[in-house]
Amino acid sequence: MSWNDSMIKQAKKIIKMYPQKRSAIGPLLHLAQSKDGYISDDSTAVISELVGITEVQVKSVSTFYSMYKQEPTGKYLLSVCKSISCEINNSKEIIDVVKDFTGLNNNETDENDLFTFEAVECIGACGGAPAMQINYETVEGLSSENTIKLCEWLKKEQPDVIIAEEMQDNFGGTKSFDWAIKDQSGTTGSVPGFQTFNTTKEKK
Amino acid sequence: MKETLLLTKHMRENPEDSHLIDSYEKNGGYETARKTLINGSPENVLEEIKVSNIRGRGGAGFPTGVKWGFLAENEDRYLVINADESEPGTFKDRILLERDPHQLIEGIIITCFAANIENAFIYIRGEYAKPARRVQDAVDQAYQKGYLGKNIFNSEMNLDLVVHLGAGAYICGEETALLNSLEGRRGEPRLKPPYFPAVKGLYMKPTLVNNVETISSVPWIMENTGKEYNKLGVEGSTGTRIFSLSGHVNNPGNYEIEMGSSFGEFVESLGNGIRNNKKVKAYIPGGASAPWFRGDQLDIKMTIDDVANNNSMLGSGAVVMMDEDTNLVNAAKSIVSFFAHESCGQCTPCREGTTWLEMILDRVASGRGRASDIDLLLDVCDNISPGLSWPPKMTTICPLGPSAVSPITSLMNDFREEVESLIPTKVLL
């Protein structure tokens, strides 16, 4: 097995949360994604063993969901919304700006493994359209200028923890609703920051 | 027009800390659950919910009391909260998760008490990382306080609650697909019959699946009685509802209102009108799956039945305004392409049909259309949703396929010239 002991321990804890082992596949795949930035064949084999199903059954599940990446991703996963509310609020422009800045097409990762770009469907920020997520942390009310600034900032600062509030304050605009609370927790890597996956990070 | 704040009251009044258990409790939170568990009975809860006449907020609008009544007897039963909110235009559950997770947890406790359930899950879409963290923190706090786990509020009741993250699949909002997903399978909708969740749900055991907003309403109903809830709104659409307003409006956002006023009023007063004083060309009354209304139909009332009588649906409560400058073919393409991308691929008409529609629309939108494409679009639609009527007939397993038909029929019924104008008229053969 190619997962270290602490990951295996984490995995076993996750499995215990569910009445049936197989239910844990979802979180285990997030865990795998947090390890490698994608779902490697190796991780697939580990999960198949942990849950007691075949590798191809795991793969059948992992390829169904768009957040489990089949190819390695960069440090920052830039997901720009292209669904209806964003579409009619110029999301095309935002997409073009990000493509230009990164030089990437949909689902591509740059050579430095810094950015992965994708145009995605609605991320539930339609009131603040156009919107995007960086490593699943949302920024709303984007303009082209601010989007470029955001990308530049990411490239220059290369923050380890991505925090929605920080990005929103510096680069965002109209919000879907009042976020109200100052939150200092965020994520690292192309996986949602969530306690169960050990991917939540506080900014010092 | 004013909002009526039931579910969003606490968060409005306590913007800084509405998500924390102390704040929630200071304002009377968990008292209703405590009282219900100690003094109430399951029958009584069910009765109140039935009297309230609340209908599901996930899209289908099924009466919640009736649904609970269908839950089959079994030693193991489950509650699954549908927080997969992915219908384009919709962001109402997000605010409830992010800003008032304890209200949802309290609703879950009462629901499980009523339905004699000891295991509940909240299935949150994977992209909602921040809301999920807040909910997980809230769940941890509730465990610490003894509001979850064994002998809740020192009663006989036990309840375990797991927060489960999805991974990017709109179809998992469909309740049976959600159950498959929660079982660690592909998020493919199950056949109904025979797999009705209330009978054969999670792990083939009877399961309640309810939307975040639906269950978040439960504490209010139990605190204030079903009768009081029933007084709000109009018959058939009782209570309040959180509408997500987006598109070309001055003040987009979530608004909690009693159902019954018109879309026009709503947009003018709460949405503060259309940007730059433009006119509305078309609008979507209930999420991307819903057929559109024209700009001259703004007087339709925001109730489940009024919208249905006008051949669309209130669905997830997402209202998207499109002003006079909107390129509707691109708008329709965006929606069709959404459904094509989100099709699970199980059934032939949806898997092949939605992609084909996307291809044809793409051709038309970019000026490469053919004269025959309008008929072709409609005929392909007809093969997914025979008769193109409302509510849709379907050749598919679930309503996702037919959802892709809605924007096209809207386009063709009301804005056909706009499509035709994009098709080169003189095609030399």
Add this chain to the structure above:
Amino acid sequence: MSESIKINVNGNQIESAPNKLLIEACEDSGIHIPRFCWHKRLDPVGMCRMCLVEIETPRGKMLVPSCTTEVTDEMVVDTESEVVKKAQEGVLEFLLINHPLDCPICDKAGECPLQDQTMAYGPGESRFVEEKRHFEKPISISEIILLDRERCILCARCTRFSDEISGDPLIEFIQRGNKTEVNTFPNEPFKSYFSGNTVQICPVGALTSTSYRFKARPWDLKSVRSTCNGCPVGCSTELNSSQNKMLRILGIDNDSVNQGWLCDKGRYNFEYLNSEFRLKTPLKKLDNEFMETSIKEIYTELSDLISDSNTNINFLIGTNSTNEDYVAFNEFAKNFPSTNQTFYLNDDYLYAGFFEKGINRATIDDLNNSEAIVIWSEDLKENLPVLYLRVRQAVKNGAKLIVFGHSNSTLKDIADFYYSDDIVSENFEIIKDISKLKGIKEHVKDKNVTAIIGKSTPYQLDENLDKLVSYLVENSNSKIMNAFSSGNTFGAINNLDNVKNLRDFTKNVSAENTDLLFVVGSDPIGRSVFSNEIHRIIQDIDNVVCLDLFLHETSELGNYIIPTSSTLGEKEGTFTNIEFRTSRIDKLVPSPGQSLSDWEFISGLSNFCNFNNNIDSLDGLNELAYQDFDDQDSPSFKNLDKPSNFDGIINDYQPNISTELNENLTSKYFVGKKLYGDNITIRYSDSISLLGAKQFIEASESTIEKLNLSSGECTLKQNGHNVSANYVVNNKLADGVIFIPQNRRNFNRFDFSETIEISPNQSKEALNVN
């Protein structure tokens, strides 16, 4: 009988059993509804949407898939309305937009539902002007199966089969929506013993087999129905040939036996028929060289030898013959009192079995009606493959499964109780009080039980099995199935008066007491654990007549070689399966050269010797086989060929198996047979020959560690006999148990009662294959 309900289809009243699926109810009444994904033996998924029909509901007419809708009383159905037709045409068009339409080079063309339905309902010309979905053209997903994803219509038959039926889900849907494809995991091929079934049920030419690819077009295929004689399950088959060459074997849905399925050995072990190495002319050994001769000359020489009724004759008989062949031998042997009508069957595992009065015999269907299934036998998956499927099915339907190890480790995952380690010893003896075992107390005592009982290994003592069987007979309502595992064993024990096993052969037969030995379709030297002794014995006998398809390690020792016809497709007759169910073997292709059926040879010889045996016609032999039965019940050709639901079961027959030797047999290893082996027919069937050639041993991880193996390869050594092998981790095996397959080349030459030295070869990586 259950009551029936009435439904109205297209204006006509039809009757149906309640709870039937609409598509089946219609089918039963002759109304065909087109379908792709629905398969009678698989759970309905309603995916293709081809079978949509309209039913009337309180809210008007509704389109529903007839494959997922159960009939209800008074249901009104329209299968031909305009709406239905439009929907079906729509589905077909959707399926075709991404279909390559390469019928001219497709194996399925001519018997392809998609092609047929396109002719019947399809759109005239394509309205789809875009680029079709592209995939790499056929990829091989196992040694024997190819997948062309462009042709696939995503009906999920193959994935459901491997998940629901065979339980080895190695083929699955990958991706979603329009990108969905069927595939396997990289480096994890579709390595299933049942993979050929997916080729058969694939409704298009997406799954094909290497053995059949580009070989024929359905319209010039000839076919007959027959019975697989690969093992005693006796699956119903359809044999297909073109230009007198066997090209394909399909499973036929026989409800009581194989329900349409075959194992891959039964399906693909036929290419040997066309092998250039087949014997074609009679041979005679002169100065250690085989010379071609004529059958007449052999008859003459043999009849000289046996003119004297005191000639000592022995028979070593294989399990590949028909019942009629066995009858012929049995009659022939009556001319020689010295034989005592004794036949040594080419089987290490044969023992007396459980046939006594007072024991109820089980049919395969009994599995479905029992509360518990008790298994102690050779590995079913390896040796009675389709019976393994039926056990899985019964377990899925709720029967409790109790397995006594270590041999059925493939059942461990689905067993409710798996008794190995501290309950069954390494010598295959139950070392606990049976009545105190939890599974037995709770699920067997006083319950309806079907037990599958046979020797787990040639070294298991009969009395160990006796104990379990007596417990079952005394304490439960049990039925017993004797799990003999090779070919037409049940036909042999049914038609030969006195049968013994190979161990008896080594003890009883010698050059001193044998003037003439007949070896019929047997290669014990190649696969028996008594190989060395048998080799010694046969070598010393002066006159050995071998009837066979090929020259092999045993037939090489013959003085006379008679080329024979294969029971697979080259002759007519009957076969008796594990339930004593007798069914037809039929002929489709000619046998090469001067080959004869066994009975033809014996009958010719008998005539030459002027014996008065009355064995010179097939019909006569068939009548003789069943002369003791009522005309009504006997599975004679006459009755079998009548179209009726005649089941062919002869249950009151008392076979005469008189194996004597049962002591002094010990083994330090767990010796058993794998499905594929180095058998002569597999060796000459190109598409599967490699599957039987790999040499390996199995043990649990910790056992392997104890052996200090680390590199994937090892060498087995004993008295100068060395075999290099892979080792495979099988953690279902109890610790300390080392499995050695006897049917891989050279393995059966070891003396398993003595220690074999197993040492690592450092070089190669662990190969996880068998």
